[in-house]
Amino acid sequence: MLFLIFLYSHFHTDIPHYLRVVLISASGGLTFFVMLMYTRRWILRLLLSYHGWMYEGLHTMSWSTTLWAVMVRLVSGYHPTTYSCQNSLPFLPVPSLDTSINQFVRSIEPLYEKPEESEEFQKIKNDAEVFRTGLGPKLQRMLVLKSWWAQNWLADWWYKYVYLMGRNPIAINSNYYCLDHSHWCPTNLQISRAANGIYQFLKFKRQLDREELEPLIIRNTVPLCMAQYERIFSCTRIPGEDVDELKQYPASQSKHIIVMRKGIYYQVQITDLKGQPLTPQTLESQISWIIADADEHFEARSVAALTGINRTEWAAIRDKYFSSGVNQETLHALESAVFHAILDTNSFSTWSERGKYLLHGDGRTQWFDKSFSLLYFTDGRCGINVEHSWGDAPVMAHCSEYNLTKEVMEPLYDEKGRCVPLTRYKQAALSTPQRLLWDITPDLGSVIYKSVTFNQKNNEDLSLQIVEHTAYGKGFIKTCKVSPDAYIQCALQLAYFKDSGKFALTYEASMTRLFLLGRTETVRSLTSESVDFVRAMRNDGCSNAERIALLKKACSRHQDLYRDAMNGKGFDRHMFGLFVACRGLGHDSEFLKDSLMMPWTLSTSQQPQQQMRSTPDCNAPAFMDKVCPGGGFGPVTDNGYGVSYMVPGDYKIFFHISSKRSCPKTDSERFAKLLFESFAEMRSLFSTE
Incomplete structure (x- = not known):
């Protein structure tokens, strides 16, 4: 009230009374709204700074x-919106500092x-004690x-030094x-599966x-950071000589997708001439045209192989051969899609x-720099290859889950496997897909050939096994009154010890998205307690009660x-930040180098399931054969x-x-x-309990 009186007394007296009242009311209302918004944000x-809930059971929470x-x-x-929190x-x-040093030494x-x-x-x-009393406090x-x-404080360094500076x-x-x-596939028709998948991913984009899009919320209460979306x-990802660049294209430049067939790239507009989204049936027609055109104009182009080589080499090639003319235009179309x-x-x-x-392709046709690429196979199966620097697996998994859930819950295909037409929707005229061209000189062709050879050699070296454990979940x-994730990590430790006869530094990814711009933190799964358990399992003199x-x-x-780790109390990202600060100030620390250079011989990660309430x-x-087995990644070290x-769910693990x-x-x-043998042995502990 005093604020309104102050405003009234300071408005020019020549202004009519009724107009002064309107202006004062508007100013007061706006001021009150801004104050309320900032007060709500602060509260x-x-x-959300309280994390004690995580240490309490869902059904045993305290009254506070x-x-x-x-x-x-x-x-x-x-009903918060996507980014409202x-x-x-x-x-x-x-x-x-003391806690992180102590935790590292213990780990x-x-x-x-x-x-x-x-x-x-x-x-x-x-070295840790020297660092604790010397350079550490300054950093x-x-x-x-x-x-x-x-x-x-970590985000920009993490993007730059962990991902974009990797060569x-x-x-x-x-x-x-x-x-x-x-185990289930909604249709065996590649064209229809691709058309519907593209439509659903574009629909997800429109909601974003x-x-x-409903934001992710833990326990229906605590929101997660949605910045990666x-x-x-x-x-x-644009290659650079020393550091890559992560480039986000505005909507004015990104109105198309790229569809690739037999090494030929096509630019497909995502709307018709009236700005309406393309329907699945329209996309079926577009894809059919692309397949026919690619089969007719087949030319073995393997330019995408360049995205699979050393980043500095790719940057030099890009600057030399793709900085002008048709190559620059085609490259821009691919990167801005x-x-x-x-x-x-x-x-x-x-x-x-x-x-x-899906992970490495044929060494010729996958454009690994793109944020993600959808791959559709001739039998209707599909998958995704994802560039990692922009975001972590749970974000892409959410996007994929949206698409897969739609296929399970809605009748998207008819009895012949074709896309079901959308009702009450009239598609306007649309542009024909544009075949993109390259100017491949003999020198560039030689570079591409070497890149294909390099990629295929790396591909052959990768061994991957995807298995389903169905004995129990x-x-x-x-x-057994233990955390499922912790139980699985103990099984992994037991399996690794059987495999190599020793223990390995083990990485498990944990999210820090309870904080603004949070990404991940490391959980070091190898502990003195897990070592004691593994040794007990290998010791015939230990009883099952002792092992349990x-x-x-x-x-x-x-x-x-x-x-x-989820609560910001991990130490690996802290040690990384100290190392960056140390190098930035021109110092050198044996302790920090030792802490960061130890190889992760066993790198692990649990993938989220059912992030959407729907x-x-x-x-x-009815749904057990329709669940997604998740995804995977390559080994972090050559000997790991x-x-x-x-x-x-309760009955299987992939x-x-x-x-x-x-x-x-x-x-x-x-x-x-x-690993399966270890699971069986661990279960047998409880059969005689």
Whole structure:
């Protein structure tokens, strides 16, 4: 009231009374609205900074946590839009220096059978103490200072130094893949499956653009950061001499998709001449035309092979051969597309063969720089290849789940497998797909040929096994009163020890999307507790009761580490930030180099299942054969394994196990057998309990 009186008294007296009242009311209303908006944002951020709920069971929450959850729902709104909670998310905290150093030293201790006698371990401990009392506090202050003004003190460094500065080929080493339904396929017609898939992905994009997509919320209360969704579409990784660039194209330049057939690229507009989206039936016609045209004008073009080589080499080739003329125009069309769709001429009878092809292709035709590419095979099966720098697997999995759920829940295909026409929809005139051309000089042709040879050699070296464990799933594991993820990680430790006779530094990805611009944190699954469990399983003198006690202790430790990582209490990203600050200030630290250069011999990741509330229950008999097995990635080190897994419901677990054939010590098929053997042994512990 005092504010309104102040405004009234300071308005010019020549202004009529009624106009002054209107202006004062409008000014007061606007001021009140802005104050209310910022107050709501501040209150919600304060509420979301509380993470104690994660350490309480869903059905055993304290009254204070229950009250907190009610307040979060009231402040955030019952139907938040896609990005409505972004500005209210808390900032990623900088962990304590002492805590991170202590956690790191504790995490590597299990690698040494007798750490107190190991010169290497004792040296690392001594270096840690020197860093703690010397350079460490100075670097810590720099991170804290950055956290005061940056939305996320880690995000820009993570994008640049972990992904975009990597010079190794991104195929196999960085990109990952996703499969479609496990045992069921909605249609065997490649054209119809591709048409409907393209339509659903474009529909997902429209919902994102209009902020109509329901944001992901944990326990129906806590929102996750949705920033990565902004880069799903119209995004491309551009190679650079020293560092790549992640380029997002505006809607004014990105009004088309690229469809590839037999090495020929076609530019397809995503709307008709009236701006209406293309229907699945229209896309069927467009794709049929493309297939006929490609078969008639077949020319073996393998320009995409260049995206699979060393990044610095690709940048130099791009600058030399693609900076002008028709090559520049075609390249711009490919890079500015909403996404790519590949009409492949192959089909595969097993998940392993299909997953391997999705990850690296034939070395000729996949454009690995694109944010994602849809691949459709001749038998109607499909999958996705995803460039990793723009976002993590759960984001792409959400997009894929949207498409796959539509296929399961809605009648999208008729009895002949063709797309069902949309009712009450009249498609306007549309543009014919445009075949894109290249100017391949003899020199460029020679470079492309060498790239194809290089890619195919790398492809042959990859071993991938995708297997389905059906003896039991998380339903039985929950009866053991342990976390399913922790149980699986213990099984992986047991299998690896059987495979190699030793323990390995193990990486498991955990998300930090409870914070603004959060991505991932590392959970180091190898712990002293998991080592004790594995040794007990290999010791005939231990009873089952002792083994069960050690298993539960190891699982409890792992669950605590996972929760801490999600809550910003992990230490690996902190050590990385300290290393970047150290190099930026011109210093050198043996401790930081040792902490970051240790190889991840066993790299693992659990893929999310059922991120959408509309997705049917995986345990329902009608849907058990329709669940997605998830996706996978290549091994992080040449002498290690890459293991991703999906837990769809209570009765099965899918595993994707990768390794290099050139390493005589690793074998994906052998590891899968040892893993299943370990699962059987762990189950037998409880059969006599």
